[in-house]
Amino acid sequence: xxxxxxFRAFEPDELSFVxxxxxxxxxxxxxxxIFLEGHNSPHLYTVLDGWTMRYKTLENGKxxxxxxxxxxxxxxxxxxxxxxxxxxxxxxxxxRLCVFQREGIxxxxxxxAGLAYDLTWMAAREESILAETLAAVGQMPARERxxxxxxxxxxxxxxxxxxxxxxxxxxxxxxxxxxxxxxxxVHANKTLQKLKATGWVAWKGQEITLLDERxxxxxxxxxxxxxxxxxxx
Amino acid sequence: xxxxxxFRAFEPDELSFVxxxxxxxxxxxxxxxIFLEGHNSPHLYTVLDGWTMRYKTLENGKxxxxxxxxxxxxxxxxxxxxxxxxxxxxxxxxxRLCVFQREGIxxxxxxxAGLAYDLTWMAAREESILAETLAAVGQMPARERxxxxxxxxxxxxxxxxxxxxxxxxxxxxxxxxxxxxxxxxVHANKTLQKLKATGWVAWKGQEITLLDERxxxxxxxxxxxxxxxxxxx
DNA sequence: CGTTACCTTGAATCTCCTCAATACACGTGG
DNA sequence: CCACGTGTATTGAGGAGATTCAAGGTAACG
Numbered sequence: 001x002x003x004x005x006x007f008r009a010f011e012p013d014e015l016s017f018v019x020x021x022x023x024x025x026x027x028x029x030x031x032x033x034i035f036l037e038g039h040n041s042p043h044l045y046t047v048l049d050g051w052t053m054r055y056k057t058l059e060n061g062k063x064x065x066x067x068x069x070x071x072x073x074x075x076x077x078x079x080x081x082x083x084x085x086x087x088x089x090x091x092x093x094x095x096r097l098c099v100f101q102r103e104g105i106x107x108x109x110x111x112x113a114g115l116a117y118d119l120t121w122m123a124a125r126e127e128s129i130l131a132e133t134l135a136a137v138g139q140m141p142a143r144e145r146x147x148x149x150x151x152x153x154x155x156x157x158x159x160x161x162x163x164x165x166x167x168x169x170x171x172x173x174x175x176x177x178x179x180x181x182x183x184x185x186v187h188a189n190k191t192l193q194k195l196k197a198t199g200w201v202a203w204k205g206q207e208i209t210l211l212d213e214r215x216x217x218x219x220x221x222x223x224x225x226x227x228x229x230x231x232x233x
Numbered sequence: 234x235x236x237x238x239x240f241r242a243f244e245p246d247e248l249s250f251v252x253x254x255x256x257x258x259x260x261x262x263x264x265x266x267i268f269l270e271g272h273n274s275p276h277l278y279t280v281l282d283g284w285t286m287r288y289k290t291l292e293n294g295k296x297x298x299x300x301x302x303x304x305x306x307x308x309x310x311x312x313x314x315x316x317x318x319x320x321x322x323x324x325x326x327x328x329r330l331c332v333f334q335r336e337g338i339x340x341x342x343x344x345x346a347g348l349a350y351d352l353t354w355m356a357a358r359e360e361s362i363l364a365e366t367l368a369a370v371g372q373m374p375a376r377e378r379x380x381x382x383x384x385x386x387x388x389x390x391x392x393x394x395x396x397x398x399x400x401x402x403x404x405x406x407x408x409x410x411x412x413x414x415x416x417x418x419v420h421a422n423k424t425l426q427k428l429k430a431t432g433w434v435a436w437k438g439q440e441i442t443l444l445d446e447r448x449x450x451x452x453x454x455x456x457x458x459x460x461x462x463x464x465x466x
Numbered sequence: 467c468g469t470t471a472c473c474t475t476g477a478a479t480c481t482c483c484t485c486a487a488t489a490c491a492c493g494t495g496g
Numbered sequence: 497c498c499a500c501g502t503g504t505a506t507t508g509a510g511g512a513g514a515t516t517c518a519a520g521g522t523a524a525c526g
Binding site: 173174175185186189190193 | 471472473474475
Binding site: 087135140 | 289291292293295296297299310311314315319320342343346347349350352353354356357358359360361363364365366367368370371372373377412414415454
């Protein structure tokens, strides 16, 4: 229930600080916005539960999905650092958020180096994930891209404890996937069908099943990152 | 000559810390590697002078250029935070680097909240730049993508004081641009010619000139970010 | 039942890619 | 000084991959 809790145990003083930093909890309906590109908000959130989507809207009307933050992920750091969100965030399911006051960030840096380090670590991790996605979108054909997206998604969901064996439940539509991987909806659909035909992955309704994870990994060129937090000191 | 100097004036104690943190300077030849994907190094750098390129190599042999760090940019943060570089960095010209000891980062977080904040800010900025690039690569056609790349490049060079009026010198080849924007070399070439034919931009040899920056901006959908650092209270 | 959201399909088209060759500039060694 | 190699830019041709348009189909929901 606490900032970054998923990465390491807190020191007692950190724990009490985080509890003070925390303003409360917020429940957001599926489909509503959490942040809007170009705007700002007095808050910083972490996801406690549910599916969210970070995306940018372009002038030509298209949409690029950046990723799908899950439990433990930070939302709105740009808010704090830049005073403006450079992308939007939307709830894809009902989402529970842990709310922090953005002003608290100063004290966090001044008094809790360990937490500040965690924050930097998370920002850098986001960057590296985007880099990987960019490489996939820029350099891989549709089949590989979609395999990458599915594997990546599943991996993150697994870390968040949202999978059961080889299957997971998601609110994602093919359009979400297409917008995330820079494909048109139609082409994503046709390519997904071919992927399903290999028997390596099944996607029916809300349920995605990895029938042959190894093959998918191979296809996607995805190397599972060791996302375990490196302890401070 | 100092970490982040381009963003704000240092406090006296910060200045002395940074000078202690600094190990020395390093000159790297054009064409040589500064970091190699999958490896690590005891150092963290900032670019003092010259052109560099961050890139990932894929299994299919293709290369995705992430960006072209210039003076003031940080290299190797992943080194410190993840113990491994997830991308490579190469010198495109002779490059002068300011070298820091990665262990010093702990003390930085513990003793110099302002500098820690700067570090986080830089990591978050990298993330937002990648997000913008991803949106361009994922959702824009070739002409717009290249316009975006050129404008973006010019803008960063200008901030680094590497432009003269409407022109800049770069060591970049069309292949670099192509790999950065997810295009084949041939297609990038043909599209660049069309761009040049508009008269909005000229690129001859090492020299890029923005003849009509406004038109290019329009075409690329690029909004010049206010990259001025927000002071740490 | 009708509406809505999502998935699926087919057809026509175009963007973009690969292959393959050529051109050009530059530096090097003979 | 010239031949040659190397790296970069340019061209043309042909084809694969992706897009758009336009319809249906299906399941869920009120």
